[in-house]
Amino acid sequence: MSNQVTVSKQTSGKVVTKVSKKLIVATLLYPDFELLDVFGPLEMFGMSRFINQGLELKFVSQTGGAVASSAGPISVCDYSFSDFESCDILMVPGGLGSRHEVNNKELIDWVQVQSDRATYVVSVCTGSAILAQAGVLSNHSATTNKIAFDWVQSFSTSTNWHKKARWVKSDNIYTSSGVSAGTDMSLAILEHLYGREYAEKVAHLTEYAWNDDPENDDFAI
Amino acid sequence: MSNQVTVSKQTSGKVVTKVSKKLIVATLLYPDFELLDVFGPLEMFGMSRFINQGLELKFVSQTGGAVASSAGPISVCDYSFSDFESCDILMVPGGLGSRHEVNNKELIDWVQVQSDRATYVVSVCTGSAILAQAGVLSNHSATTNKIAFDWVQSFSTSTNWHKKARWVKSDNIYTSSGVSAGTDMSLAILEHLYGREYAEKVAHLTEYAWNDDPENDDFAI
Numbered sequence: 001m002s003n004q005v006t007v008s009k010q011t012s013g014k015v016v017t018k019v020s021k022k023l024i025v026a027t028l029l030y031p032d033f034e035l036l037d038v039f040g041p042l043e044m045f046g047m048s049r050f051i052n053q054g055l056e057l058k059f060v061s062q063t064g065g066a067v068a069s070s071a072g073p074i075s076v077c078d079y080s081f082s083d084f085e086s087c088d089i090l091m092v093p094g095g096l097g098s099r100h101e102v103n104n105k106e107l108i109d110w111v112q113v114q115s116d117r118a119t120y121v122v123s124v125c126t127g128s129a130i131l132a133q134a135g136v137l138s139n140h141s142a143t144t145n146k147i148a149f150d151w152v153q154s155f156s157t158s159t160n161w162h163k164k165a166r167w168v169k170s171d172n173i174y175t176s177s178g179v180s181a182g183t184d185m186s187l188a189i190l191e192h193l194y195g196r197e198y199a200e201k202v203a204h205l206t207e208y209a210w211n212d213d214p215e216n217d218d219f220a221i
Numbered sequence: 222m223s224n225q226v227t228v229s230k231q232t233s234g235k236v237v238t239k240v241s242k243k244l245i246v247a248t249l250l251y252p253d254f255e256l257l258d259v260f261g262p263l264e265m266f267g268m269s270r271f272i273n274q275g276l277e278l279k280f281v282s283q284t285g286g287a288v289a290s291s292a293g294p295i296s297v298c299d300y301s302f303s304d305f306e307s308c309d310i311l312m313v314p315g316g317l318g319s320r321h322e323v324n325n326k327e328l329i330d331w332v333q334v335q336s337d338r339a340t341y342v343v344s345v346c347t348g349s350a351i352l353a354q355a356g357v358l359s360n361h362s363a364t365t366n367k368i369a370f371d372w373v374q375s376f377s378t379s380t381n382w383h384k385k386a387r388w389v390k391s392d393n394i395y396t397s398s399g400v401s402a403g404t405d406m407s408l409a410i411l412e413h414l415y416g417r418e419y420a421e422k423v424a425h426l427t428e429y430a431w432n433d434d435p436e437n438d439d440f441a442i
Contacts, residue, residue, distance in 0.1 A: 027222075034264075035260045035263055035264045035267060036260060036264035036427065038260075039256050039257060039260035039264075039294075040257065040260075040261070040264075041294070042256055042292060042294060042402065043255075043260075044245075045292075045339070046256060046291070046292025046293065046294075047292070049292070056293070057292055060296060066297055066425050067261075069267075070266070070267070071263060071266075071267025071270070071278055072267065072277070072278045072295065073260075073263060073267075073278055073280065073296065073297075074297040074347045075294060075296055075297070075398055076287055076294075076295040076296070076297060076345045077435035091382035097322065100354075105244075143310055146426070146428065147426070170322045171234075178263065178426075179264065179426075179427040179428050179429065180427050180428050180429040180430070181428050187336060204440070205368070205400075206257065206399065206400040206401050207367065207398050207399035207400050207401050207402050207439075208400065208401040209368070209401070209432060209439055210428075211430060218428075219425070219428045
């Protein structure tokens with residue numbers, strides 16, 4: 001589906017991405033994922049449907065079906081690994097369950113394959129440990145949850161890990177700091193896809209005070 | 222379950238609520254609810270389990286089972302109206318579906334009964350239209366989504382509707398402005414229940430820049 005996105009350079013020198021079709025965001029769920037890692041970004045991505053064709057939100061897990069978050073609430077998946085083909089934006093949340101999933105070979109292999117197919121790869125919080133374990137962050141810049149920083153960076157020694165960053169963009173890979181940071185990052189992704197005014201409109205519709213500066217990080221270590 | 226919460230007045234004159242048992246937060250789901258109205262507060266309430274006994278998060282809907290949000294993602298309920306008894310904190314989210322549910326007599330009657338039983342009643346965004354229609358906001362102060370303000374306030378003429386407020390507390394009733402405002406309000410509820418330090422710890426664990434002033438409202442009309 002990567003042919004749905006074309007990047008052009010404007011005369012100002014600012015790179016603007018033009019999106020011609022509805023993009024599919026697939027969020028990987030696993031037992032004990034963190035709620036806001038998922039639903040902060042999905043609120044912003046989902047609100048896009050009121051402005052243009054929007055983004056289509058799908059959940060995928062190893063076996064499909066219902067998956068419980070670490071706080072209890074349960075979400076229903078659209079796909080299992082076996083019936084999922086590809087997506088435009090692959091999102092990997094964090095959560096207590098990531099401690100287990102970094103050792104789940106089938107999941108790590110799936111993330112590796114799908115990251116190659118996706119146009120953008122996104123992680124929130126300790127979702128970056130899963131990306132790192134899958135080799136996706138090798139020789140890239142990235143960030144992660146500040147409390148779990150040492151643990152996460154142990155999975156990729158070739159990554160330039162940022163200790164002060166709300167989020168980091170490295171080519172087509174976006175990684176955010178802990179939990180709430182994913183929401184700020186998701187608006188930056190919408191800005192990249194559809195422009196500044198678009199992202200600001202989504203923030204306004206959701207009455208969200210967007211921290212739009214990736215280097216403005218109150219939780220830096 | 223209201224006997225689980227006792228309120229005492231300290232010598233400083235500041236009212237501090239002491240909570241002796243795990244409180245149950247029941248969130249009402251209906252078709253086309255808004256994602257972050259639900260999962261912003263539940264992230265903060267859920268994080269409480271790392272600090273003390275925490276809050277227990279439950280979903281309830283008219284018929285139970287799976288309920289789709291307006292953006293697509295589906296959540297699974299723990300209860301239907303018929304098998305739900307009561308809760309400590311009743312939370313009513315907003316969303317496009319609220320436009321339909323204000324005319325759903327069974328749901329409005331249920332909200333009325335459960336609001337009487339609950340220790341706290343909470344709404345996010347246009348969830349306040351449902352509370353207003355159920356009579357819960359009569360002679361109380363309240364706020365709501367700024368874009369839908371006129372529509373919401375039409376459901377309760379005896380309510381003192383605040384056009385500039387991130388959230389409003391009126392006795393045991395908390396109402397927030399649109400979508401993201403619910404997250405700021407949820408931390409104020411934790412502060413009320415467990416104290417300032419507790420709420421700040423939850424904000425820190427979630428790397429959340431808490432707007433802790435209910436009158437600091439960038440989206441006032």
